[in-house]
Amino acid sequence: MNSASSEPASETSTTRVDYTGAVYGSLLAASVVVGAGTLGSFPKLELILLLLCTAVVFWAAHVFSRLFGARMVHHLSWGEIGRAGAEERPIVGAAVPPACAVAISPLFGLGPQGTAWLALVVALVGQVGYGTLAASRAGASRGLMLLAGVINLLLGSIIVLLKVAIQH
Numbered sequence: 001m002n003s004a005s006s007e008p009a010s011e012t013s014t015t016r017v018d019y020t021g022a023v024y025g026s027l028l029a030a031s032v033v034v035g036a037g038t039l040g041s042f043p044k045l046e047l048i049l050l051l052l053c054t055a056v057v058f059w060a061a062h063v064f065s066r067l068f069g070a071r072m073v074h075h076l077s078w079g080e081i082g083r084a085g086a087e088e089r090p091i092v093g094a095a096v097p098p099a100c101a102v103a104i105s106p107l108f109g110l111g112p113q114g115t116a117w118l119a120l121v122v123a124l125v126g127q128v129g130y131g132t133l134a135a136s137r138a139g140a141s142r143g144l145m146l147l148a149g150v151i152n153l154l155l156g157s158i159i160v161l162l163k164v165a166i167q168h
Contacts, residue, residue, distance in 0.1 A: 019134035025055055025094025026127035030120055034163040037116030048099045055095035062088040098123040124156035
């Protein structure tokens with residue numbers, strides 16, 4: 001491989017960021033928090049592990065489907081496997097802020113429900129932020145960026161409404 005052919009690939013890998021996994025991972029994290037929070041009292045460490053482990057399982061499922069869904073016709077290389085893993089990494093990354101919110105919730109004196117709400121808000125802020133950032137990085141107009149944020153906020157609101165409905 002000559003330097004001319006490898007240069008665009010490195011440029012692409014540093015400038016091309018796909019926020020789809022982060023949006024998806026944030027919505028997934030919000031769903032995990034809602035599911036755990038509706039069951040009543042729970043240890044904070046359990047919720048942190050549930051958030052992170054669920055994200056890792058979904059990350060692995062996405063990597064598997066990406067690799068085997070479209071590439072069954074040829075032999076997979078370790079490089080392809082590594083690239084697929086890296087490209088789907090935002091799914092796991094999106095679970096980290098809500099998990100951190102759970103970890104620091106004792107500093108605010110929050111009980112299980114307060115902790116769940118804090119983690120849910122953090123996940124939804126991430127979802128709206130990643131969706132808006134994705135639209136911005138794609139070159140969308142301000143109107144489309146606003147629309148992306150509103151749609152993500154609506155999707156997150158559905159999760160919040162489910163939490164409220166399940167608890168009552």
